[in-house]
Amino acid sequence: MTPIQRWTPVEGQPQQAADPAAAHAALLQLKPADYAHSRNHLGGAVTGLSPWLTHGVIDPPEVAAAAEAALGSPLPPGHALTLQLAWREYFLHVAEHRGAGLLQSLHEGPLPDALYASTVPDDVRAGRTGVPVIDQAVHQLHACGWLHNHARLWLASYLVHMRRVHWRAGADWLHALLLDGDLPSNHLSWQWVAGTGSHKPYVFNADNVARFAPRAWHSPGTVIDTSYEQLDAIARGQVALPRPYRAAQQAAVGSDAPAVSSTPPTELAALLQPPAADVPKWAGQPVWLVHPWALGDVPDDLPPNTVVLAVLCEEFHRAWPWSAQRWQFVLPRMAALARSRGAEAGVISGTSNTLLGLLKHAGPVMARQTWQPHYRDLLEAGRVTTRPVPARCTSPDTVCASFSKFWSRQPGAERFSHRR
Known part of the structure; x- marks a missing residue:
């Protein structure tokens, strides 16, 4: 076994970006059988797909489809990759029900x-x-x-x-x-x-x-x-x-921690633009809203005159700053999506109130759902029609206190182990 190289910097080569081509190339490298028996080893056949999954470049059904193509058969409910994808969806299920409550202890731990x-x-x-x-x-x-x-x-x-x-x-x-x-x-x-x-x-x-x-x-x-x-x-x-x-x-020999910031590094400044001071040229048109957790391709079934707006909600990033690596991973993809339908020249960064003021000029606004704080509030306050993140599991109407309870309510799952 050899350690995964996908997220290891190589001198003279750029870090992987949040674009579908890189993600789909990684999907073609999936080895589900090797993953099943070696995933717990640091040098095992892990997928390395998590950055693309987190930012909505790909989704769990796509991962499962790629695994099934590699296996030449359906992905069994008890397969290790099935369970790993289910854990991700379980965490989202808890977030949907508990909201910001997951940022506090869910119950008392071993010590106060x-x-x-x-x-x-x-x-x-x-x-x-x-x-x-x-x-x-x-x-x-x-x-x-x-x-x-x-x-x-x-x-x-x-x-x-x-x-x-x-x-x-x-x-x-x-x-x-x-x-x-x-x-x-x-x-x-x-x-x-x-x-x-x-x-x-x-x-x-x-x-x-x-x-x-x-x-x-x-x-x-x-x-x-x-x-x-x-x-x-x-x-x-x-x-x-x-x-x-x-x-x-x-x-011990230490290493310097990367700086984290609520704003993108200066080398990415050209990808940003301020919100329009006047009524924007796309006023009244349908809008597909891009945020950092919705970096997949623009849906094909949108109205033909739909424009794309990419936004950063400043309240979120002040609370949860990112490293320069992450800004470099996310922002170019956001800018590319913004330019794909010509509404604006770059990514618009603003407070929730500023972004809501911008969206009031739009026709119907659509976006992919997200739980992330402040972004979720923005979508709700802006009366945005959200599309659910594609999933493989069913999310029960009431919160499941454990993964085992969540897993037991999935069709065909009761016969299989749910160990992490």
């Missing part, structure tokens, strides 16, 4: 919230903890903006249970640096690890790392080199927190 720190320690941010698995994960995060799911779980578990950092602080920190940062998937995964969104805290040890990670990540003799029983007791506050190994921290 007040016992956890509200900031991520500097040695973790720099990848200088002296625990190789954590430092390697942070270095890769800085370089690529992407991590294997196992590495994300390990990083979250270490921060919450071994360093006693509140899950929300860790989730916000990770979200800002990921290309595929998605509030439902990211923050609910952190709650699953913390035990505020599951029945028990998730812990891991050095043996687990040695089984699934490359040698450079192995962490014998560190604070995680102990039994699961001991780690669970630490997570529940029954055993004192271990002291960080200062000598190892001092010897």
Whole structure:
């Protein structure tokens, strides 16, 4: 097995962009059988599709169709890829019902919230903890903006249970640096690890790392080199927190964290334009509204005189800043869509009130649905007709408190394991 290269920067080559051609090329590389038996290994046949899925360039039914084409048969309900796609849809289901409530603990965890720190320690941010698995994960995060799911779980578990950092602080920190940062998937995964969104805290040890990670990540003799029983007791506050190994921290080689910003980097400024001060030239025409989570092709069934507007909601990005890598991933695609039907020359950035003032000049406004804070409010306040994100699962009318309950309500799923 070899580590995935799709999100690893190569000198002299641009980072992959949020465009359908790159996403569909990646779909053709799917190896569902290999994924099923090697996905838990950091060097396994993982798909690497999450940035394109998060931003709506492709959707779960497209992934399933590509997997079925590769298999030459239908994708079974119990297949590992089916379950991974279902987890993504479960997180969206919870977000639809709980809204901003998912940004707080869903229920009490192993310890009261007040016992956890509200900031991520500097040695973790720099990848200088002296625990190789954590430092390697942070270095890769800085370089690529992407991590294997196992590495994300390990990083979250270490921060919450071994360093006693509140899950929300860790989730916000990770979200800002990921290309595929998605509030439902990211923050609910952190709650699953913390035990505020599951029945028990998730812990891991050095043996687990040695089984699934490359040698450079192995962490014998560190604070995680102990039994699961001991780690669970630490997570529940029954055993004192271990002291960080200062000598190892001092010897560790750190890396600089990418800066995050609520606005795009200066090299992308040419893709932006201010909102029109007067009545726009497209007033009264139908509008397809592009936002950062709707970067797929413009639908074919829109009225022929529909124009495309691409918008950034400033309140969201002030609350959830992005790395330059992510701005470079998203903004060129938004600008290309905006120019595809000639309404405006670039992406319009503004407050919710400014954007609502712009949309009042439009005829009917249509967009792809999103849960993301502020963007969802914008679509609702602007009376935008939304189209659902294509899905494979049925979303029950009442919220499911666990993935197992969600999965049990899917047709044909009851006979199969739902382990993550």
